Amino acid sequence: MATPGNITEPKGITRHLLRLNSWLVFVFFYAPIVILVIFSFSDNRNVGVWGGLTFDWYRDFADNEPIKGALTNSLQIAVVSTLVAVVLGTLAALALERFTFRGRKVFDALLYLPIIIPDVTMAVMMLLFFAQLAQWFEFTKGFGTIVISHIAFNISFVSVVVRARLAGSDERLEEAAMDLYASRWQAFRYVTLPLIMPGILGGALLAFTLSLDDVVITQFVTGPGWDTLPVFVFGLIRKGVTPLINAVSVVMLVASTLLVALSLFIQRARSTD
């Protein structure tokens, strides 16, 4: 969006300092990632010391049953929590952007809370909630408790992304469709849905990534046999670091970077017409 009168670049020394600062920021962002990738190929027990090229740590990763189990857990949890969060979050976004209803403001605020609340606080909330629930009902912590917690924060992120898309689309298109005798459902199915699809997909990928990445909340609500990959890695780091962690980290890094890049790409893409 073009603003009236863009800010012009200052002249003289300031200009060079600004340039330098920006380059340094990008170096700061990406150098640690590059270094981590390099050392994941290092043949040395010490994680930060170069000892010649090796692929052993990736082979260890592929042979390590607990890690593969944790990866499977992570994927299952991410898929289920994303699917539910996308449906609930999209409906919430539609309700907030296109309708008025009683309690709308409270709902709006409630939707923002899971985004801004610190991880630790939410982890404590879920821990005590399930602990209290366990006194009344019989259940073991694991898949269910993790998925429930992940949906709770993912709904908010999905709805924020979908709302941004809805706010940018013209409501009159739906009205026009209905004036042309489309039913409400038809107007939604053939006009609104295609318009907001990039938002829904972007939100879904974001939710999927967040679910895959979460450590703190998951650690508090996981049960026997249900450690996710980040929780497992976090445990390894605290027990004592091995180069295996470098390799696992790089795999996680590549996966989440691809997902986010895809998400950004889809959100930016204009809808087909």
Place this chain on the structure above:
Amino acid sequence: MRTRIAGVQPPRQATPEFEAANLRQRKRRGLLMALPAYTYLVTFFALPLLVVVVYSFATRNRFGGTDLSGWNLDSYQQIGNELVRQVLVRSLILALITTALCLVISYPFAYFMSTRKPVVRNLMLVFVMIPFWTNFLVRNYAWYVILGTDGPLSRITEFVGIGATRVLFTQTAVVLGLVYGFLPFMILPLYAAIERIDGRLLEASRDLYASGLQSFRHVLLPLSMPGVVAGSILVFIPSLGAYVTPEVLGGAKTTLLGSYIVTQFLSSRNMPFGAALSTVLMVIMLTAALVYFRRGGRTL
């Protein structure tokens, strides 16, 4: 699928009755659509939040469990203890340092970004966003590798002649990890605020003989204040509640509020006290959020 014949509908008339009925119907549909997410968040977010507050007034029993009776304020009084105060003060200081560093680094960056062509801007935005959503644990772990004994940083300082360094497990390492983790939270709102500013205002101030510094102090800074406030809150809150960073990069003397709260649940088994600390953190967070939304902040 049933086929639907676009039948003859009665012509819509904008009578007051029709308008009122229409509005009522829209309200009902809106509520119906919001209901699933609403119910979910009340059950699995608002209710757990309430449980934490309730627990903070409960009593810890001898077995490390919690008795939901004999309500009292003991847990809140415990916050006044010397050790707890130390943790709180340390967390506040480190969170403030982190916020200040992020602000100093991000402001010129966001300003520079706003002076670029749209194509470059968007590209820069993408490269800021990628670390924003990549695995937080992994990004902290990368610093573990860099800062450790005989690690790359130590090698560089040795080479330069300062001698071997070990930054890992110090407060410096924690601040570094926090700045690294939360920098995008500062850049994005700052950029959103600065990008919106009409550049002609800055030029006008210069035309009226303001120095670069004066123009910044009296024009740019006041106009970008919403971004400064939003970014500071978005960095300060998660820094205060940080748990992963001090666990990975910090040592025994760098316990922060987040890790301290976790300890109350996982090792000390003093749940009411942990709940009280969480409540305090939540109140700080809500106050900050209120300021944020008052300032018209909307997006991350």
